[in-house]
Amino acid sequence: MIDNLLLGFSALMTPMALLAVFAGVTGGVIIGSLPGLTSTMGVALLIPLTFSMPPEAGLAMLGGIYLASTYSGSISAILLNIPGTPAAVATLLDGHPMSQKGQSMRALALATFGSSIGGILSVIALFLIAPPLADFSLKFGSPEYFLLAIFGITVIASLSAGAMIKGLIAGLFGLLLSTIGAHPVTGDVRFSFGSPILYDGIPMVVSLIGLYSIPEVIAMISRKQVKIEESSKTPPRSALSFLPEALAQRVNILRSSLIGIIVGIIPGVGCSVGGFLSYDAAKRASREPQAFGKGSPEGIIASETANNAVTGGTLIPLLTLGIPGNPVTAVLLGGLMIHGLRPGADLFTLNAEITYGFILSLLVANLLFVPIGLFFARYCAKVIQIPTAILAPCILALAVIGSYSIRSSLEDSLIMLFMGVVGFIMTFFAVPRAPLVLGLVLGTLAESELARSLALVQGDVLAFATQLVTRPICIVLLILCAYALYQGIVQHRRNSNLLDT
Amino acid sequence: MRLDQKRESLFCGLAFLTAAALILASLGYDIESAYFPLLLSLLMGVLAIALFVQTLMPHSKETAKAQTEAADQSDRDQNDKDRAVMRDQLIGFFKIFVAVLAYIAGIQLTNYTVATLAFLILMMGMLGTHKVLHLALVAAGMTALLSYLFFTFLGVTPPEGLMAFG
Amino acid sequence: MLNSVKTTLTALSLTLGLGFGAAAQAADFPQKPVAMIVAYSPGGGTDTAARVLAKYIQHHLGQRLIIQNKPGAGGQIGFTALSKSKTDGYKIGFINIPSIFLVKMLRDDVPFEMSDFEMVGNIQLDPVVLTVPADSPYKNFADFAKAAKANPGGLSVGGDGPQSNNQLQLVVAEDVLGMDVNFVPFNGSGPAITATLGNQIAASVPSASSATNHVKSGKLRALAVFADKRYPYMPDVPTIREASGMDVPGIGASMRGVAVPKGVDEEKRRKLEAAFKAVVEDEKFQAHIQRMGLPLAYMSADDFAAYLKEAEAGIAKYSDLLK
Known part of the structure; x- marks a missing residue:
C-alpha cells in the first residue's frame, strides 16, 4: 500500500500535473457556482483540452473539475437560493436561510469544510477498499433499485414538514413530470405534445434552473424593503474561524460521508439523492429537528458532506469495473479510454502509476x-x-443561456421558463419545491426499474413481489422504508399536536 | 372565507385540475406504458381534495377563535397587506415572464449578441437603472462574459438566429 | 446584329465567370472551419469518436472541424438538423446506422427522409456481441442456443433499448436461428453489461466496443459476434456463422459515418471524402484509435451509399418486430 502511495506521489509531483489539478479545481469552482453550468458539461466539454496532456495531468484536471463543481454548487445555493448544480439542492434548504440571517460566511464555510472532508473520506475509501465495495454495487438489480427509489421518495415526507399534504402533492407532481417522454421499457412516448425535444423527458438541470432562478428573481424585484445585510455592518469573520464548528459535528460528518459513499457506488443514483438522503438522516438523528429548514448548520453539513462523498464513491465502480455511475463518470470513462487506459485490474497494475497518481490528485x-x-x-x-x-x-440572462447550452437547444430555454412558472406558482402558494425536485430525480429511476423488474420475470407480478421480500438487499431496503414511514407518521403527529397545521 | 383559505383553496383547485388533466392524458396511452402516471395522478387528485378539506376545517381552538374574530379590524388590515404583497408578486411574475419570452424570441429573430444586449439594457432600465454608463458597461460586459464562457471556453455552439453576425 | 453579338458575348463571359468563380470557390474549399453535427451528447461514444476525428483531420482538411452536439430523441434532433442545414458544404454530420433508419421507420411524423442526405464516407463499424457472465453455465454459443430453444421466452437477454440497434440484431438472430428469448431493455450497453456482471440477467447483447474491456479482464465471456469478420480487438470470439453454422445478417451493427445534406456541390463533397479517407489512413489517428479500442471500417462515399440502400431493405423487414 505504501508503495502505491509513493508511486502515485511520483506521478503527481510534476509541474504539469499539479498545474492541471489547480486549473481543474479553479475551473470547477467557477463552473459549479454558476446556475446553468454543471459538472457534466464542464467535464465533457473540457475533455478535448486534455487531449494533448499526459494522462496523469489530463485525468487530474478532469477530476478536479468534477469534485470542485460538485462542491461549488453550494455557493449560489447559499447566496442566491439558486442551486448551482443539482447536488446542491438539499444545501439550499438551510444554507439560504442562514445566509438571510446575515451569516453567509458561516454557511459557506460549513459547506466548504463539509464538502472537503466528505470528499477526502471517500477518496480514502476508494484507495483502501475499492474492490469489495465494487462487488457490492453489482448486487444491485432492478428490484433493489426500485426499492431504493421508493426509499428516496419517502424522504419527501421529511422535506415537507409543516406542510405535509402540499409537500406530497409537490412530490407527486415531480414524479409525474419525470414520466414525460419515452417509457424506458415499452418506448411509448408520453405527454410530449408531439415535440421531439421532450422525447427524453424534461432535463433535470433545466428544471432546476427554472424552478429556482425565476421565482428568486421575481422575489427580488417585488421586494420593496431594503435588503438586510448585517454582515456588511459587522466585520466578516474569517472562514477558518468556523472550522472548529464544522469539526465538532463528527457524527454527522461520518454518517453523511458513509451515506454519500454508498450512494456513489450504486450506479445511476447520483449526487443530489446522496444530499437528500443524508439531510433526511441528519434530521432524524438531530436533537433539534425543527431547526432544519430555518438555517440549521447540521443540515448544511449533512448535504454537502454527502454530495462530495458521492464523487469518490462513483469512482469506485468506474475504476475497478469500468462501470460509470453517473453522466460525469461516463464522460470520465471516455476520458480514460481516450488516454488509452482500460478500467479493471490492469488499471491498478500495469497503469498503477497513473491510477494512483489520479487518486492522489483527487x-x-x-x-x-x-x-x-x-x-x-x-x-x-x-x-x-x-x-x-x-x-x-444578469441572472435571467445566465439562466437562458445555461439551459440552452446543455443540448444546444432554445426549446430547453422555453422549458426552463415553463418550470419557472411552476416554481413561481409553488412559491406563491407556499408549496415546498424540494419534494418536487426529489420526485423529478427519482421518478425515472422508480418507473424504469419497476418496469424492468417486471420484464425480467415476464410480467409475473407475484414473482416480482416474492423477489422483493426474499432478496437480501431488498429486505434491508424494505425495513428502511417501513422505518422511514413510521418515523414520518410519528413526527407528523407530534408536530400537529404542537402547532396547528 | 379568509384570504389564506381562499388562496389554499385555489391551490387545491389547481392541483385537482392538473391531476384530472393528467389522468385523462394517461388514459390515451397503452396501459403498460401509463400505469405509473395514472396511479400518481389519481393519488394527486385525492390529496388535492384532502388538502381542500383540511383548509376548510378548523383544527384547534386557535383557528376556531381566529375564524370568529375574522371581522376584526386588524385582520382586515392584514388581509389588505397580504393582498398588496400578492399583487406585487403577480405583477413581478408577469414582467419577468414576458421579458424572458421576448428575450428567447429575440435570440431567434436576431442573434445571441444583439438579443442579449437588448434584453439586458431594456430590463435594467425598466427596473430602475438610469445611469447610461452603468447600462452600457454591464450590458456589454455581461454579454461578452457569457459569450466567452459558453461559446469559446466551453465550445457550445451559439444559438442560430436570423442575423448572421454574432 | 452587332447588339446580339455583344449580348451573347456578355452572357457567355458572365456564365464563364460565374462558372470559374464557383469552381474557384470549390477549389479553395474549405475556407473556414467546417461544423460537424453529432446527434448525441458530449462525452458519449459517438461524440468521443467524432472529437478524435476532429483532432487529426485538421491537417488533411486544411481547416478545423468543429463538433456541434445536438442530442435528443435518440438522434432524431441531430439528424433533422442536418437534413435542414445549409448546403454550402460547411455543415456536415456524423450519422449512425442503423439508428437513423430505426428513427425513421419506427416513428410517425419524422421530419427528414433518407434522401435528404448524401454520403461522404463510413468510419467505424461496431458490431453486437452476445455476452454472458464469466461464471455462466453457457461455455459457448451452442450451449446458449440449446438453453434458449428449450425455454422459449424464458431466458432474459438485456441490451440497450428499446428499439435500439442491439435489439434489432437480437431480433434478426432470433428469427434466423429459431430462438425466442426475453429481451429486457436497459438504458445503454453499459447498464446491460453491469446487469450481466451482477448475474441479474442470463446474457446481454452490448456493442463490441463496450464489451471489450470486460471480456479482456475476464469478467465477461463473449459467445459470438454478429458480423462477417471477427472483431479486431477480441480475436478469440467466433463470428455467429462460425459459432452456429447459420448466416445471421449483421444489420444491427452500429456504423458511424459522415454525411452532408443533399444539394452540396459535388466537388466539395469529394474533397470532404478525400479528407476523411486521408485521416482514416493517418498513422497517428490509427494509433490513437487503437489505444482507445475503437474499430475502424472505412467505406468510400459510393460504397457507403450502396451499402445503405442494401441495408434499408433488411432493416425495414425486421423493424416491424421492434414496434
Whole structure:
C-alpha cells in the first residue's frame, strides 16, 4: 500500500500535473457556482483540452473539475437560493436561510469544510477498499433499485414538514413530470405534445434552473424593503474561524460521508439523492429537528458532506469495473479510454502509476478547493450586494443561456421558463419545491426499474413481489422504508399536536 | 372565507385540475406504458381534495377563535397587506415572464449578441437603472462574459438566429 | 446584329465567370472551419469518436472541424438538423446506422427522409456481441442456443433499448436461428453489461466496443459476434456463422459515418471524402484509435451509399418486430 502511495506521489509531483489539478479545481469552482453550468458539461466539454496532456495531468484536471463543481454548487445555493448544480439542492434548504440571517460566511464555510472532508473520506475509501465495495454495487438489480427509489421518495415526507399534504402533492407532481417522454421499457412516448425535444423527458438541470432562478428573481424585484445585510455592518469573520464548528459535528460528518459513499457506488443514483438522503438522516438523528429548514448548520453539513462523498464513491465502480455511475463518470470513462487506459485490474497494475497518481490528485483537489472556493465565495458574497436592477437581468440572462447550452437547444430555454412558472406558482402558494425536485430525480429511476423488474420475470407480478421480500438487499431496503414511514407518521403527529397545521 | 383559505383553496383547485388533466392524458396511452402516471395522478387528485378539506376545517381552538374574530379590524388590515404583497408578486411574475419570452424570441429573430444586449439594457432600465454608463458597461460586459464562457471556453455552439453576425 | 453579338458575348463571359468563380470557390474549399453535427451528447461514444476525428483531420482538411452536439430523441434532433442545414458544404454530420433508419421507420411524423442526405464516407463499424457472465453455465454459443430453444421466452437477454440497434440484431438472430428469448431493455450497453456482471440477467447483447474491456479482464465471456469478420480487438470470439453454422445478417451493427445534406456541390463533397479517407489512413489517428479500442471500417462515399440502400431493405423487414 505504501508503495502505491509513493508511486502515485511520483506521478503527481510534476509541474504539469499539479498545474492541471489547480486549473481543474479553479475551473470547477467557477463552473459549479454558476446556475446553468454543471459538472457534466464542464467535464465533457473540457475533455478535448486534455487531449494533448499526459494522462496523469489530463485525468487530474478532469477530476478536479468534477469534485470542485460538485462542491461549488453550494455557493449560489447559499447566496442566491439558486442551486448551482443539482447536488446542491438539499444545501439550499438551510444554507439560504442562514445566509438571510446575515451569516453567509458561516454557511459557506460549513459547506466548504463539509464538502472537503466528505470528499477526502471517500477518496480514502476508494484507495483502501475499492474492490469489495465494487462487488457490492453489482448486487444491485432492478428490484433493489426500485426499492431504493421508493426509499428516496419517502424522504419527501421529511422535506415537507409543516406542510405535509402540499409537500406530497409537490412530490407527486415531480414524479409525474419525470414520466414525460419515452417509457424506458415499452418506448411509448408520453405527454410530449408531439415535440421531439421532450422525447427524453424534461432535463433535470433545466428544471432546476427554472424552478429556482425565476421565482428568486421575481422575489427580488417585488421586494420593496431594503435588503438586510448585517454582515456588511459587522466585520466578516474569517472562514477558518468556523472550522472548529464544522469539526465538532463528527457524527454527522461520518454518517453523511458513509451515506454519500454508498450512494456513489450504486450506479445511476447520483449526487443530489446522496444530499437528500443524508439531510433526511441528519434530521432524524438531530436533537433539534425543527431547526432544519430555518438555517440549521447540521443540515448544511449533512448535504454537502454527502454530495462530495458521492464523487469518490462513483469512482469506485468506474475504476475497478469500468462501470460509470453517473453522466460525469461516463464522460470520465471516455476520458480514460481516450488516454488509452482500460478500467479493471490492469488499471491498478500495469497503469498503477497513473491510477494512483489520479487518486492522489483527487485528494489534493479536495483540499485545494477549500482555499480557492472560500476565496471565490467571498467575492460571490459581494455579488448579492449588487443592486437588484442590475443583478436580476444578469441572472435571467445566465439562466437562458445555461439551459440552452446543455443540448444546444432554445426549446430547453422555453422549458426552463415553463418550470419557472411552476416554481413561481409553488412559491406563491407556499408549496415546498424540494419534494418536487426529489420526485423529478427519482421518478425515472422508480418507473424504469419497476418496469424492468417486471420484464425480467415476464410480467409475473407475484414473482416480482416474492423477489422483493426474499432478496437480501431488498429486505434491508424494505425495513428502511417501513422505518422511514413510521418515523414520518410519528413526527407528523407530534408536530400537529404542537402547532396547528 | 379568509384570504389564506381562499388562496389554499385555489391551490387545491389547481392541483385537482392538473391531476384530472393528467389522468385523462394517461388514459390515451397503452396501459403498460401509463400505469405509473395514472396511479400518481389519481393519488394527486385525492390529496388535492384532502388538502381542500383540511383548509376548510378548523383544527384547534386557535383557528376556531381566529375564524370568529375574522371581522376584526386588524385582520382586515392584514388581509389588505397580504393582498398588496400578492399583487406585487403577480405583477413581478408577469414582467419577468414576458421579458424572458421576448428575450428567447429575440435570440431567434436576431442573434445571441444583439438579443442579449437588448434584453439586458431594456430590463435594467425598466427596473430602475438610469445611469447610461452603468447600462452600457454591464450590458456589454455581461454579454461578452457569457459569450466567452459558453461559446469559446466551453465550445457550445451559439444559438442560430436570423442575423448572421454574432 | 452587332447588339446580339455583344449580348451573347456578355452572357457567355458572365456564365464563364460565374462558372470559374464557383469552381474557384470549390477549389479553395474549405475556407473556414467546417461544423460537424453529432446527434448525441458530449462525452458519449459517438461524440468521443467524432472529437478524435476532429483532432487529426485538421491537417488533411486544411481547416478545423468543429463538433456541434445536438442530442435528443435518440438522434432524431441531430439528424433533422442536418437534413435542414445549409448546403454550402460547411455543415456536415456524423450519422449512425442503423439508428437513423430505426428513427425513421419506427416513428410517425419524422421530419427528414433518407434522401435528404448524401454520403461522404463510413468510419467505424461496431458490431453486437452476445455476452454472458464469466461464471455462466453457457461455455459457448451452442450451449446458449440449446438453453434458449428449450425455454422459449424464458431466458432474459438485456441490451440497450428499446428499439435500439442491439435489439434489432437480437431480433434478426432470433428469427434466423429459431430462438425466442426475453429481451429486457436497459438504458445503454453499459447498464446491460453491469446487469450481466451482477448475474441479474442470463446474457446481454452490448456493442463490441463496450464489451471489450470486460471480456479482456475476464469478467465477461463473449459467445459470438454478429458480423462477417471477427472483431479486431477480441480475436478469440467466433463470428455467429462460425459459432452456429447459420448466416445471421449483421444489420444491427452500429456504423458511424459522415454525411452532408443533399444539394452540396459535388466537388466539395469529394474533397470532404478525400479528407476523411486521408485521416482514416493517418498513422497517428490509427494509433490513437487503437489505444482507445475503437474499430475502424472505412467505406468510400459510393460504397457507403450502396451499402445503405442494401441495408434499408433488411432493416425495414425486421423493424416491424421492434414496434
